[in-house]
Amino acid sequence: MSHKLAHQLNIDALPLDMPNKRITELMDLRGKVAAVTAGGGPSLGQACVNRLAGLGAAVAVIDIDSEAAQRVAAQVAERWGVRTFAVTADVTRFDDAVRAVAAVNAHFGKIDIWVNNLGIPERGLRFAEESEAVLDRMIAINLKAPIYCARAVLDVMLPQKSGRIINIASESSKRATALSVVYSSCKAGVVGFTRNLALDLKGSGVTTVAVCPGVMLTAEIAEHYRALPEDETPQNLVNGINRVIAGRASLAEEVANMVGFLATDAGAYVQATAVSVGGGLSD
Numbered sequence: 001m002s003h004k005l006a007h008q009l010n011i012d013a014l015p016l017d018m019p020n021k022r023i024t025e026l027m028d029l030r031g032k033v034a035a036v037t038a039g040g041g042p043s044l045g046q047a048c049v050n051r052l053a054g055l056g057a058a059v060a061v062i063d064i065d066s067e068a069a070q071r072v073a074a075q076v077a078e079r080w081g082v083r084t085f086a087v088t089a090d091v092t093r094f095d096d097a098v099r100a101v102a103a104v105n106a107h108f109g110k111i112d113i114w115v116n117n118l119g120i121p122e123r124g125l126r127f128a129e130e131s132e133a134v135l136d137r138m139i140a141i142n143l144k145a146p147i148y149c150a151r152a153v154l155d156v157m158l159p160q161k162s163g164r165i166i167n168i169a170s171e172s173s174k175r176a177t178a179l180s181v182v183y184s185s186c187k188a189g190v191v192g193f194t195r196n197l198a199l200d201l202k203g204s205g206v207t208t209v210a211v212c213p214g215v216m217l218t219a220e221i222a223e224h225y226r227a228l229p230e231d232e233t234p235q236n237l238v239n240g241i242n243r244v245i246a247g248r249a250s251l252a253e254e255v256a257n258m259v260g261f262l263a264t265d266a267g268a269y270v271q272a273t274a275v276s277v278g279g280g281l282s283d
């Protein structure tokens with residue numbers, strides 16, 4: 001092969017040693033630094049922090065609730081024997097996002113993986129019933145925050161010439177979802193942002209990908225539902241699960257498994273797209 005053709009095909013960029021490695025060898029985040037927004041959260045936030053730490057990463061837990069951030073950071077350090085760092089920030093505010101990025105970078109000296117996990121669904125009203133305040137809050141939490149954080153973390157990742165931004169979207173981004181107009185539209189925006197940012201970052205060493213949970217529960221919430229009397233059946237949840245081919249909700253950890261995989265060399269080629277972890281959720 002001519003030197004010119006090898007250059008055109010970018011042969012040197014291929015991970016040519018990969019065939020000789022076990023996939024588990026590739027799924028090793030020791031020496032890496034990750035950060036998770038809403039990482040103190042009882043559901044996907046803490047699950048992402050735990051999964052990334054379980055693969056060996058040092059992890060920053062970013063949350064508006066400082067007690068939750070500190071609790072999860074302490075539990076995770078104890079459980080997985082990695083360094084953790086709690087950061088209190090409201091990442092719907094650009095200056096807080098910048099401050100959080102700067103704090104994580106100052107503490108660990110770099111940021112390899114940034115998980116935009118923050119997101120909150122709306123309360124199940126028709127669109128025409130929503131107030132301006134709710135619309136603003138929905139857009140700030142579900143769309144502005146990941147955009148602000150990505151913008152802020154690029155100031156660290158671009159000079160590093162490396163980084164992975166993982167955006168948590170939702171299966172609701174891909175279909176019309178009842179009583180969820182603003183949330184689902186914001187999540188569709190997150191998927192579009194992931195794809196467009198990926199192209200914008202082409203050649204920079206920084207890559208993006210989105211993950212779409214479907215119907216997600218924690219072990220604690222599952223036990224809570226087990227104990228509920230029949231007349232308190234959460235009908236929305238039952239309806240949601242009826243649309244899932246897997247026949248059940250996922251645990252947050254099952255979604256965080258994908259986040260962990262995508263953060264490693266094993267999942268690095270999955271870029272500029274939204275990966276469903278919805279158990280085959282259908283319309």
Ligand SMILES: NC(=O)c1ccc[n+]([C@@H]2O[C@H](COP(=O)([O-])OP(=O)(O)OC[C@H]3O[C@@H](n4cnc5c(N)ncnc54)[C@H](O)[C@@H]3O)[C@@H](O)[C@H]2O)c1
Pocket residue numbers: 037038039040041042043044045046062063064065068089090091092116117118119120121168169170171212213214215216217252
């Ligand atoms: N729960 C589901 O079934 C489901 C389904 C599809 C997608 N998702 C998406 O998964 C992600 C995680 O959702 P979750 O329900 O697991 O929540 P979570 O438990 O991961 O996060 C909750 C945390 O968010 C923190 N938080 C709230 N506002 C904040 C702010 N402004 N700045 C920083 N932290 C803030 C809270 O303090 C809390 O600790 C979201 O993006 C959500 O849209 C969830």
